Amino acid sequence: MATATAPALNKRIGFLGSGQMAEALARGLMKRGLVSGDRIACNDPNPARTNLFKSFGATPYESNADVARNADVIFVAVKPQHVAQVLSEVRPVLTEGHTVVSIAAGITIDKLVEAAGPDAHVVRVMPNTPCLVGETAAAMCLGGKANADDEKLVRTIFEAVGKIYTVDEKLLAAVTGLSGSGPAYVFMMIEALADGGVRAGLPRDIAQALAAQTVLGSAKMVLETGTHPGALKDMVTSPAGTTIAGVHELERAGTRAAFMNAVVAATDRANQLSKM
Template sequence: MVLSGLKIGCLGGGAMAEALLTGLLNSGIAAANLFVSDVRPERIEYLQRKLGINGVQGNRDLVQELDIVILAVKPQMVEEVLHETGAAFYPGQTLISIAAGIPTAFIEGFLSQPVAVIRVMPNTACLLGAGASALCAGKYAGAEDRERAMAVFSAVGKAVQVSENLMDAVTGLSGSGPAYMFVILEAMADAGVRVGLPRDIALLLSAQTMLGAARMVMETQEHPGRLKNMVTTPGGTAIAGVYALEEGGLRVTLMRAVEDATGRSREMSAGLKTRGEK
């Protein structure tokens, strides 16, 4: 196992850190090898009590303990945390950042030694072990570091590797994608209510339908267009509904949502400079 015997911890103990630590526990990593720090002592105590992991009060102390450090703070806190901890990192460690929009070069600029940095864009479904994550490697990261990161995020869903120039596209698609799915799901449930279904039943049927459709794509490996064709019989109900979706421009609207979110991610990333450029 790639992560066997390694000490892994999160700088920051928020919801995503909790999801990752829980996933790692469920994958077989011993609680004794998992660590967390947070500015809120009560949060550290909560995670210690719930997961049985190690709580560390100081960020620098945490970094010095670990083989894999997961930077799990909000993007606006990254610079402050790296100012505090940058000199504590050492070669051989893997630093994984889940801070949205923060380039690997920006992080590397705060480190006093050449340390492997992996940037990851997860999404909120990691909280349920059903996340979609994409990762890219910084200039000092090798195959072993990428394997470590893949193992961490495979513990909470599906993970893929991309080049860093595609991370904004990942943010626009899977990073922001749950919001699009929730809008579609809410609209389907509202439609069910409009045609006479009780709201709780309409929501349950809509959510299960979305879940089932996604599983069919994942498990059959069939193109979604082919699966759609299997449902739409000549002159039937499904093709009437699909026609209404096409007439309303749903396909183009979703494509534009991904494109606009990608563009916004690029704008946010462009505002950051590496430390050496300041």
């Protein structure tokens, strides 16, 4: 788990794009004490988004280039199809002191360097929205002129809001399919479990709280005991008991294959985005 508070980072953070993922990251970093709002610069053509960033103390700028002028770490947090454009806007003002961190799904290091220039220190990260609550699962790879200092900096940022692993770039599509998109699968699971509880007679608020806490507790058991999830499942499953009746229904519905297929489909989509 990320530490409750992190030592303040002596860097200014910029966001090119102030959407959902930028917000989750900015708020998560502020909550952990890594940066204060007055060290965050942002740009977005949507005034609702810049006003929201302003409301928590960030400074909106008129252009992406102005964000770069007022930041050391620049998060590229626009949709994949806008990445080349925003990087071309900041390219003229990039210096050796900038670390450019793209979180865009499917946009390769080659494309990032092509757009940002051969001297850019480029890091590609695939995070997920739980960075808002200090529990992101992220992976990164380095490109361009990015060096060990850039890696350390990006690691410091993401370790303040969860966990980050360094992987070969060829694995980032699978990371996207599993943990990048994964919160959506888990939210669907929580919603469905809560619906089941309501169907069985529980009040909605209690059903949702029980469902979410069950996912949290089970995830913690996997992480803290290191025991195989199958063995942990067996510990819950009494002969002729209640759990095996539920497990049998999940197997009948092909739940495991559905989760595997979801990860593979999202991975395939990430690979497709790389080729566009």
